[in-house]
Amino acid sequence: MPQLNGGGGDDLGANDELISFKDEGEQEEKISENSSAERDLADVKSSLVNESETNQNSSSDSEAERRPPPRTETSFREKARESLEEAAKRQDGGLFKGPPYPGYPFIMIPDLSGPYLPNGSLSPTARTCVNVPLDLHLTSCCSPLMQYLQMKWPLLDVQTGNLQSRQALKDARSPSPAHIVSNKVPVVQHPHHVHPLTPLITYSNEHFTPGNPPPHLQADIDPKTGIPRPPHPPDISPYYPLSPGTVGQIPHPLGWLVPQQGQPVYPITTGGFRHPYPTALTVNASMSRFPPHMVPPHHSLHTTGIPHPAIVTPTVKQESSQSDMGSLHSSKHQDSKKEEEKKKPHIKKPLNAFMLYMKEMRAKVVAECTLKESAAINQILGRRWHALSREEQAKYYELARKERQLHMQLYPGWSARDNYVGGYGKKKKRKRDKQPGETNEHSECYLNPCLTLPPITDANTPKKCRALFGLDRQNLWCKPCRRKKKCIRYIQGEGSCISPPSSDGSLLDSPPLSPNMLASPASDSKPQTEQTQPLSLTLKPDPMAHLSMPSSSLVLTEGCTSKSSALSTSTCQNGVLHHCQPTISQSSSSLAHLPTSSLHSHSSVVGVQPQPLSLVTKSLD
DNA sequence: TAGCCTTTGAAGCCG
DNA sequence: CGGCTTCAAAGGCTA
CATH class of the missing domain: 1.10.287 (Helix Hairpins)
Structure with a gap:
C-alpha cells in the first residue's frame, strides 16, 4: 500500500495535489510578492506535506511539533492526563456537574478553521471554540491518539454561543433511558453527521449533548479544567463492550459515536456499540511510531460491531x-x-483532504450566508480550498493521510472497491453524462462573466484541455490537465494561455499569466488567502460578454445567496450587501433561453464568502 | 424517494 | 500507464 511506504511521497496524493496546485495557484492567486519568496514558501509547504508523508510512520512527536496550535493542545494534554489520573483515583461520577462553561464538559478548542493569522494564531473572530466531548476512554497509553487528536482538534470548527445548542446541551444532560437501554447511540442531531475518522467537522454543542455519553462514560469532570475525567476503563461498558484487546483504547473523541437521527450513516451494528476505533490507540501509536506494515492487522475490528462512523449498514x-x-x-x-x-x-471511504476541509468549513459557510445548497457551498469551498495556503492545505492532507491510515488499520481488508459499484455488478447512481457542448460554460460566462470564481460547471473540469485539444494532442495540455487536475489554461483565461480562445469561462477571473509562468506552471505561487483573491477586477473581453454583461458595473460576489435568494439581495456576515439581483436578473433576462440548470449553476456559484471575493467589473468598453 | 448537483481527492477499473 | 469512473459529504432540488 502506498500509504505504508514511509518514504513514498505518493501515498496521499498530496504531493501531486500540491504540485498541481502550484500550477493552479499561479493562475488563481494573485501574487504580489516576489516570486522567489513565494517559491520558497511553496517549497516549504510542499515539503511540509512531503514531510508529513515521509514521516507518517515515524515520530508523532514531529507531527506535534509541526502542529501550530499548541497552547490549547498542551494544556489539554496536561489536563487530560490530570483528569486521567484523577479518574483513576476516583470514579465518583460528577459528570456534568458544575460545568465551568456552557460547553462543559467539553473542551474548548480554538477554531483554526477560520481566518488564520500569518503567525498561526487566531484572529479574534476566529476564536470560536469547539466543544469536544471527552468521553474518552483515556488511558495513560493514549498519547499517540492524543497527539493525533491534538493535531486534529485545532481544526475543529464550531459555532458556539448558540443558545439552542446550549439549551440542547442543557436539556440533554439527563441521559435518556433510551440511550441506556437501547443499543442506539445517544443521538446527537447534527446537520451533518460526523465522520468518525474526522474530528474536523464543525461541531456544535448539540453534537454532544450530555445525553450522549453513556453512563459508563460519564466521566468525572474536572471543575477546574472543565475536562471530563475519563472514565475508568476497567469495567467494560455495556454500551461499548470492549473486547479485551480494546481495554485502554480510546474511543474516538468526536462525534461519530453518536449517529444522527435520520442519518443512519454510522449505525450501530448489531454486535453492540463498541469502541469505534478499537485500535485507535495502537493504531495511532503504531501509526506514528512504526511503519504501518508492522502493525498487526485487526481483522476483527469491524466485525465486532464497532460503530465506526465510517461503517454504514x-x-x-x-x-x-x-x-x-x-x-x-x-x-x-x-x-x-x-x-x-x-x-x-x-x-465508507476515508475522507480525503478536501472532504475534511469541507466538513469543517461547511457550517461556517452556511452560517456566513444564507446558503444551504450543498452544491453552491461546495463550489465556494472548492474555491476556498484553492485559496488556502499550502500550509493550511497540508494540514488537511496530513489529516487525510492519517484518516486513511487509521481507516486502513481499522479495516485492513477493506478496499475502495468494496464500495465501488460501477462495473461491479450492482447498480449505481450514474452521474448524468454531459455532452461536451452541453456544459454550462456559456451560461457560466453569461452569468458569471467576471467573477473571481472560475467556471463552475463542466467547463471547469480538469478535462478542459482534453476537450480543447483532444487526446491526440496531449502535448498541448496543461500540466494539471495531464494530471487530471483542474485545467490551468481554462482558469487562466484565454488572454494568456496557449489554448485557443476559449468560449468557456476561462476568461474569468484568473489574471493572465506571464509567459514564464506558463512556461513553468508549477513554478509556484505564493500561498494565498481568498482575501487576495480578487483575481480579476478587470473584465476581460468576453466573446460572450455582450450577451450577458450589462454595460453597467457589476458587483458579483460570492456573498450572494444561492439559487433561492440569488435574485434578491443578500447579506453576508461581512456586512457587504450584495446586490445580486441586478446582475442575475439581467443575465437571466438576456439568457432566458438558458437552461435553468445553468442559472442554477450560476446562482450557486454566487456563494457567500466572508472575505470579499467580490469583483467589480468594468464595463466592457 | 432515488438521484442530481457541486467540489476535490483517492482509488479502482479498463484498455 | 493513462484515462475514466466511482465514492466520499451534504442538503436542497427534481423527476
Whole structure:
C-alpha cells in the first residue's frame, strides 16, 4: 500500500495535489510578492506535506511539533492526563456537574478553521471554540491518539454561543433511558453527521449533548479544567463492550459515536456499540511510531460491531431497499445471502483532504450566508480550498493521510472497491453524462462573466484541455490537465494561455499569466488567502460578454445567496450587501433561453464568502 | 424517494 | 500507464 511506504511521497496524493496546485495557484492567486519568496514558501509547504508523508510512520512527536496550535493542545494534554489520573483515583461520577462553561464538559478548542493569522494564531473572530466531548476512554497509553487528536482538534470548527445548542446541551444532560437501554447511540442531531475518522467537522454543542455519553462514560469532570475525567476503563461498558484487546483504547473523541437521527450513516451494528476505533490507540501509536506494515492487522475490528462512523449498514443505503425489494421474490438462500449482505456493514471511504476541509468549513459557510445548497457551498469551498495556503492545505492532507491510515488499520481488508459499484455488478447512481457542448460554460460566462470564481460547471473540469485539444494532442495540455487536475489554461483565461480562445469561462477571473509562468506552471505561487483573491477586477473581453454583461458595473460576489435568494439581495456576515439581483436578473433576462440548470449553476456559484471575493467589473468598453 | 448537483481527492477499473 | 469512473459529504432540488 502506498500509504505504508514511509518514504513514498505518493501515498496521499498530496504531493501531486500540491504540485498541481502550484500550477493552479499561479493562475488563481494573485501574487504580489516576489516570486522567489513565494517559491520558497511553496517549497516549504510542499515539503511540509512531503514531510508529513515521509514521516507518517515515524515520530508523532514531529507531527506535534509541526502542529501550530499548541497552547490549547498542551494544556489539554496536561489536563487530560490530570483528569486521567484523577479518574483513576476516583470514579465518583460528577459528570456534568458544575460545568465551568456552557460547553462543559467539553473542551474548548480554538477554531483554526477560520481566518488564520500569518503567525498561526487566531484572529479574534476566529476564536470560536469547539466543544469536544471527552468521553474518552483515556488511558495513560493514549498519547499517540492524543497527539493525533491534538493535531486534529485545532481544526475543529464550531459555532458556539448558540443558545439552542446550549439549551440542547442543557436539556440533554439527563441521559435518556433510551440511550441506556437501547443499543442506539445517544443521538446527537447534527446537520451533518460526523465522520468518525474526522474530528474536523464543525461541531456544535448539540453534537454532544450530555445525553450522549453513556453512563459508563460519564466521566468525572474536572471543575477546574472543565475536562471530563475519563472514565475508568476497567469495567467494560455495556454500551461499548470492549473486547479485551480494546481495554485502554480510546474511543474516538468526536462525534461519530453518536449517529444522527435520520442519518443512519454510522449505525450501530448489531454486535453492540463498541469502541469505534478499537485500535485507535495502537493504531495511532503504531501509526506514528512504526511503519504501518508492522502493525498487526485487526481483522476483527469491524466485525465486532464497532460503530465506526465510517461503517454504514447497508440497510441505510439505497442498495438495501432495493435488495429488500428483490428479496421478496428470492429464495431463502438468496434471502440469507442478502441478509448477510445487509448486515455487512458498509465501510465508507476515508475522507480525503478536501472532504475534511469541507466538513469543517461547511457550517461556517452556511452560517456566513444564507446558503444551504450543498452544491453552491461546495463550489465556494472548492474555491476556498484553492485559496488556502499550502500550509493550511497540508494540514488537511496530513489529516487525510492519517484518516486513511487509521481507516486502513481499522479495516485492513477493506478496499475502495468494496464500495465501488460501477462495473461491479450492482447498480449505481450514474452521474448524468454531459455532452461536451452541453456544459454550462456559456451560461457560466453569461452569468458569471467576471467573477473571481472560475467556471463552475463542466467547463471547469480538469478535462478542459482534453476537450480543447483532444487526446491526440496531449502535448498541448496543461500540466494539471495531464494530471487530471483542474485545467490551468481554462482558469487562466484565454488572454494568456496557449489554448485557443476559449468560449468557456476561462476568461474569468484568473489574471493572465506571464509567459514564464506558463512556461513553468508549477513554478509556484505564493500561498494565498481568498482575501487576495480578487483575481480579476478587470473584465476581460468576453466573446460572450455582450450577451450577458450589462454595460453597467457589476458587483458579483460570492456573498450572494444561492439559487433561492440569488435574485434578491443578500447579506453576508461581512456586512457587504450584495446586490445580486441586478446582475442575475439581467443575465437571466438576456439568457432566458438558458437552461435553468445553468442559472442554477450560476446562482450557486454566487456563494457567500466572508472575505470579499467580490469583483467589480468594468464595463466592457 | 432515488438521484442530481457541486467540489476535490483517492482509488479502482479498463484498455 | 493513462484515462475514466466511482465514492466520499451534504442538503436542497427534481423527476
